[in-house]
Structure formats: structure tokens, C-alpha cells
Amino acid sequence: MRRAVGAPAVAPFGRMLLMQTWSRLLWFWRIPAWTVSSLAMPVFFFTFFGLRFAHLTDAGGFSVGSYFLASFGAYAVGQVMVFSFGIGVSTERMLKQDLLMRATPLPPLVHLLARTLSALLFALLALIGLIVYGVVVGGIREDLSVWATVVVRLLAGSLPFIALGFAIGYFAGNAAPAVANLIYVPLSFASGLFIPVSQLPSFAQQVAPYLPTYHYGQLAWSAIGAPSEPVATSLTWLTGYMVLFLAFAVRAYRREEEQKFG
């Protein structure tokens, strides 16, 4: 009508993504339960379970402290993914935030990317905090390249936990926080993220190699030189779990699309 000729017909993708990601980061940052469970809990767990062994070197030649940092790093990143997607999706649905957003020109892809980027950035923050704590307080020493490998692998390998979060968000509704805890905490424990698999009850030792968190932990353990399965094996398992969780999430998503927006 009075639009200038040559004015863009749609908003620039980059600006939308930036604003959306920033808003989600503010969302993370301003919910105290979030910052405590994502940033403080892994540090607390490390202090409780791993700090007194931090100075030891395993017979296999790797630092026990690094091993615990890698384990709780994996726990922290997976936790951010499962909870941010699980609780995020379920709150959005309950408070009908999805409805208004759907009527705007925001592409669903930007929304998804922003969610993922903000979760990755927050997970990165959690990892850096944990590692710095381990280095400063626990006196753990590794090359910077080792830490970098741990960080990159854990962030890249976290996709299955995003899918798990989605599935929980769609299936569990307002019970999502409880369900996420019920699934994720036992999963992490049984996979040796809290105490090494070799110290677990024998039943758990037998189950562990079939769990996604176990193979996720392997990515970090191999980075600090602990004995572990080949990276390719971990990735295969994680990909399989991702496909499985995605299938659940997509099914629930489609069902809801049909009900609410069909």
C-alpha cells in the first residue's frame, strides 16, 4: 500500500535469529532454578564426588580429576539439552506461547535454531565454569587442546539429548520437569557419569553399555586419555538414539499439530 518500492518483503534471517537467541538466553539466565541446576549443580556434584580424587593419576596414566570433570561435563551438557527443550516445549504449549508466535512471520526453523544455539551457548557456559573450577580449585592440569576437544565433542554429541527433550516436552505436558528428572538422573547415574562404571553395582554395569549417556560419556573420557570405546562406536550409538528419540518427538509433534492447528 504505502510500502516503499523495493522494501524487503520479509525480515532478515540473521537479525531474527540473533534476537530470538538472545531472548532465549535471557530466559535461561532469569530463571534461578535453571541457573542453579545447570551451572551450580555440576560443580557441586564434582566437588562432592570427584574433588578428593582430583590429584590422583590412574594406573592407566590419565588424571582421575580430568576423568570426573569429563563425566560431569557430559552430565551438565546433556542436562541443559534435555531440560531446556523438554521444559521449554512444555511451558510454551501450556502458556500458549506457541500460538501467537505461529501467527507472526517468524519461521519455525529460526525458532528451532535459536533454541538450539541458546542451549549450546548455555551448555558452553556450564562447561567452562566447571573446567575452570576443576583447574583452579582441584589443581587439574591438561593441555588447552584437551579441554577444547572435550568441549567440542560434548557440544556436538548433544543432539540426541535435544531430541529426548523434545519427546519429553510433547509427551509429558506439565509433568515435563518431573519426567525429565526421572529419566535423565538415573540414566546419568547408571552410565557412570557420577561414579565410574567400574564402581557401579554389577547390574548397572551390565545395563550401562546400552544407554545413550554411557556412549556420550565415552566421547569425553577418550578425550582425556582414559580407556574407552572408539569414537566411531560412540557416534553410532548416539545417532541411533537420536533417530529413536526423534521418531517419538516427531510423532507427538504431528499428533499435536493435527489437534491444535489442523
Add this chain to the structure above:
Amino acid sequence: MTPVVELIAARKRYGAVEALRGVDLCIQPGEAVALLGPNGAGKTTTISLMLGLRRPTSGTARLFGLDPTNRRARSRTGVMLQESGVMGVLTVRETVRLFRSYYPCPLPLVQVLALAGLEEVADRRVMRLSGGQRQRLYFALAICGDPEVLFLDEPTVGMDVEARRAFLAGMRAASSAGKTIVLTTHYLEEADALAERIVVIDHGVVIADTSPRELKARVASKRVSFSVAIPLGDDALAGLPVMSVQRSGQHVRLLSNEPETVLRALFGRGVALADLEVTGADLEDAFLALTRREEDT
């Protein structure tokens, strides 16, 4: 000129319930249209089809000649929905800034806050807003993209009298600035004050599509009101050309196209009237008569 909104033989079925039973509607640029109807008549479904929030079971919905889910169409559209929410931990300013980023040519932030009357609460978190302030925020989010068309689904629910008056004034200004407005409401005075065209929806079909004035003229032309000493029985009105009757104690309100005939008959039947008043029907009367008639057929 491409119509802003087109619904062609649009039907919508939810399971066993047919919410829309074939709606044809075309809205041209610059029109101010009110969709009016009782609760459950199909207003929200109609607006959902226009916005692409739902797909018609059969028939077609278009927005600016495009599929309503098309980003180009949505970039020219502002929306205020009945049930919706935004992230509570963001401030008003942050939320408006975020929504501005969705549009290619947004209004300046300060202008949006001023238009919606949100300057004083700009730095308050959304979860701490009152119902009326929240409604103003949703209005801000609807206009921040400088849209050509505004869709407002029951926009004044939860507003106090003052806020409602300010809101309607704002809408009239937007309308005279050439914006297209599509509004659903069950407040008739709102439709009367704002719209030049009223589409009455009942039981999933359009039962009237006309100007407020013609709508009033088309149905009951006169409202007859009076009070009686002895409550009026049904037999007193039997066989008279009356479209609707409302009785509250001693007070009676009738709608009729032939008020003279009705009054003559009432006098003939020995009914003693006081405080007699015969006036032109307002929109509410017209609406009642219209939806009632539909039920009888």
C-alpha cells in the same frame, strides 16, 4: 486490487462438530470489519483460517492472495489473539524488540510503546503486568511490524472502561490511516463504533453481511418498551407480530416491525401500560432478532 482476506466456501470440522459450514468472505484493503456472533458461533475458527493457524477442511483461505502461512503475507499482518502468551521473564521492551525483528519494516520501538501506552511499564517483566497492561502489550506486538491489516480476536476482554475507550480511539485512528481491521467481538457497541461492515456468524454460517445501519434497519425496526402493573402473560402477546420479548419484572421490551399493530392489540386486550417508549432498535436488538430467527428455521 488483491483482497486482504478471502474465504471461499470454507468449511471446518473438528471431529464430529462442524464449526464452519461454508463461509464466503472477501475483505478489501482499508475495510473495518467486525465479525459478530454468540460464543461458539465460529468467529475464532474463522479468524484462525484467515491467519493460517488452522487449515480449512474444504474450501480456500487466502491472505493478500497468498497462502495464509506464507511469510510474505504474515509480514504484512498484525495479530492479537484471545488466548496467547509470551515469555514472562522478558520485559515489555525486550518483548516488543523481539517481535519487531520478525518484520521487514517495523515501527520505531519508542513509537510502539507510546501508541500502546506502555512507556511507564516498559522495563517491567511481562509476568508482573496487570491484565489490562498485558492486553496493551499484545496490542503493541500486533502493531509493531507496521502491518497493513490488524486481526483482533476479542481485543478488549479484560480492559477497563478507560482502556477500552483509548483502545477504540486508537483503532479508529488506525482505520482512518488506511489500515484494514478485522475484529471479532461480542460487544455490539464495539462493532458499532469501529466497523463499517458487520458480518454476523451463527452456527458456522454467515447470516448477515452488511453495514451497522442496514443491519439495524433490516431486522426489527422498532423497540417498544413499557412497564405493566400486573406481569404480562404469554397469552397477552399471542399472535402479535413480535420478534422477541424480554421481561424483567414489570418491565417489558419488545422488538417489532409493526409497533402500532402491537400496541393497538395490547390496548384492545385491556393491558394497562405505563412509561411507554418506542425507539429505533440498536445493534443488540438487531442481533438478537437475527440469531433468534436463525434458530427458528
